[in-house]
Amino acid sequence: MEVLNDVKLGTLQKGHIFYPFQQEEAYIRNLMLFIRAGLENNQHMLIVESMRNITKVKHRMNRLYTEEQLSSISLVDNFDYYFLNGDFNTQHILNAFQKDLSVIRKLNSSIRTWGHVEWISKEPDANLIKEFESIADDYVLQEGMLSICAYPSHSLSSTLTETLEMVHQYVLTDEDLRLSMTYRR
Template identity: 35%
Template sequence: MDNNMKQLIENMQQSGGGHILYCFNELETYIENEATFIIAGVEQGDNILVVENDRIFPFVQKKLQLHLNEEQLKKVNLINNFDFYCFHGDFHPSTLVHYFLENIDSYSKQNQLVRTWGHVEWGQEDQASVAIGEYEKGIDKLITERGLISVCAYDDLRVPETLKADLIKHHEILITDEKITILNNR
C-alpha cells in the first residue's frame, strides 16, 4: 500500500486537499501507512499534526527516524489522542472542531502548510457514535474550506455499521488495509 498511499497523497495535494477515512484491521499495516503519510508530507515541506495514542506512536516514530533527519522530525507534532478527543472531559463535537481549528490555525498564522492524521478512539459510551458523526461533519467542512489533507483513522472492529455509514458520508476516500476507494462525496 506504500506506493498507493504516496500516489494518493500527491494527487490530493495537486487537487487542493481531501478528507480520508481509514478503517484498519491490521496494526502493522496501519503503522506503515501512518508513517508513509507523515514521511511523504514532511518530504513535500508540510508540517504534520498527528493525533495518536501513546501505545502506537512509538512504533511510528521508529519508522520516521529511519527516513527523516532531526530537522524534518521537528515538522511532526504529536498530540495524544485521548487528550485531544477528551479535551474537556468528553467527546463534544463543537468543542473538538474548535480545538482542531485552533491547532491548524497556529500553522496558518506562520504561513506553513499542515496535514493531519487523527486516530479517533473513544470509551464505551453509546452516544459516542452520534457525537463522532457530528464531529466528522464539522471537520469535513473545515478540511474542504482550508484545502487540507486529513486522515481520520478508526479501528474497524470498534466502528458500528451505523457509524461507518455516517463516516462514509463525510469523507472523500475510504482506505482499508487492502485498498483505496474513491467515495465521490463531493
C-alpha cells in the first residue's frame, strides 16, 4: 500500500473514502487490513457486505481473531441496506446506518465503517447517490470517524465515478490511497 502524506490505510483514523475496487482478492485484502487496523485502535466496526462475500470474510476473521476481537465487528448483509425498501432508498439506508451505529456507539465511542454499495438498476441515479454520499460525508466528518464506501468499479460510469470523487475526501484503489482532487466540502 503506497504512502499518502506519511499515512497508510492501516493508520488513517478518520475520513470518508471512495473505493472503486477492481479485483475481488485485493478488495478482501484491503477489508482485512481495515479490520486489523480497527482492532489495533480498539474501535468497533460496522461492515456492510454483500452476501457473496460474507462467508469469505467470516472465514478469514474466524481464522485470524479471537472471540473477544470478533465481538468488536458487526458484519451485516448489504441487502438490508440497499435493496430491502426498493433500489437504493436513501432514507432507508440512512435510517439503517444510524440505527446500527447507535447500537454500536453504546459499546464503543470509536467506530469505523465499511460499506459495499450495490444497487439493482442498470444505471443508478447519480444525483441520488451524490445526495446520499453528501449526507454520509457530513455525518462522517461530524462524528470524526473513518468510513469506506466500496463500489464495484465495473458498475460505475465515468460520470458516477467523478461524482463520487467529489463527495469523498480520499480515493482508495486496489493498490493505493490518495486525496481526492475534486472533493468539495
